[in-house]
Amino acid sequence: MTHESAPPNELTFWSFVDFAVRKAQQELPAVDTDAMRMALTLSRASSMVIYDLESTVHRPRGLTWPGFRVIFALWLAGPMEAKTTAEISGTSRAALSALLNTLERDGLVVRERASHDRRALQLSLTEEGYGAILGGFRAHNRRESAWAEALEPDERTELVRLLNKLMAGSTDAKAKFRS
Amino acid sequence: MTHESAPPNELTFWSFVDFAVRKAQQELPAVDTDAMRMALTLSRASSMVIYDLESTVHRPRGLTWPGFRVIFALWLAGPMEAKTTAEISGTSRAALSALLNTLERDGLVVRERASHDRRALQLSLTEEGYGAILGGFRAHNRRESAWAEALEPDERTELVRLLNKLMAGSTDAKAKFRS
DNA sequence: CCCAAATGATCAAACGTTTGATGAAGATGA
């Protein structure tokens, strides 16, 4: 440790970002503080929004966040191979296997063998699954709206543009993806 | 279902955002598409960055992402009560209890009873924990830099500003927080 | 045609997370 810049008395999830960036700079002068602040802010913002959506909308309706993502993908993209569901819902294939046990047990999703390739799995929503996502998504989207109101319309557009640009750079950054 | 706008052949984690927004609009005309796109983009961007950092930096060094968050908080804010660690690392108090079992077993963190309140727990890093975060964070920050390079400096600033503004609105949105 | 390599799915073990319950210690007030 170098100089002690004592933590403020009131350190919160959100105010910790500023404190951490300042303190890290003291400890390791070579740190890229802009990149640090960006990543820290991004992950915390996302975590707050997701926690809010999951705990106020989906858990009370009997769905976890990962469960919602899968049902959501099946709702919009229609019946498809499990491999595709994993890809577009952002779940590894192994995690999806486990997740499907729950969703199938709860009667929301059906697993079937694909006709053209007996290794592959075909997934589709049941009537109940369709009903669940329809109601769940309406509430989900109302909550998204409440969050979005904090920004002006053009700010929302700009935020999306910047995040897209950041993701587009992931190839250059040689980022590792889920498999 | 209404009109079938067939999913593109190549639906990926990232391209799914555009598709989903279009399709949801068809299915539910009342949907707030801007809010939907914003939340979808935010959660996916964050998930990509975190997965990359966890799988390329921390797991190979024997730390999970939640484990890293806790060690990171203890490194910068110094020894503190477990309650505070939970708050600033974004972990529920119950989850931290379980997490500490691993971190303590691995010799990274020490649990002690607080002197002024015998209910409370005082946490601190061991020498080994300090070494782990020092090396781990350097690699972590290099990776953050690689991601950040996708944006111009002023774009990074603007992204952080927008995310901060979004979070500031969480009170108005009456968002639910971790406890 | 046959065998090796690649692909799709699942499994097993270890972990972290959530909700709700329980137990222990501190604060409050009659």
Place this chain on the structure above:
DNA sequence: TCATCTTCATCAAACGTTTGATCATTTGGG
């Protein structure tokens, strides 16, 4: 002082995730 309420931590059960292994099917080369 005593009873009650609140706060801090942990536990238990159910879940989802990761990595690495296994098994079945399909593909491709010889």
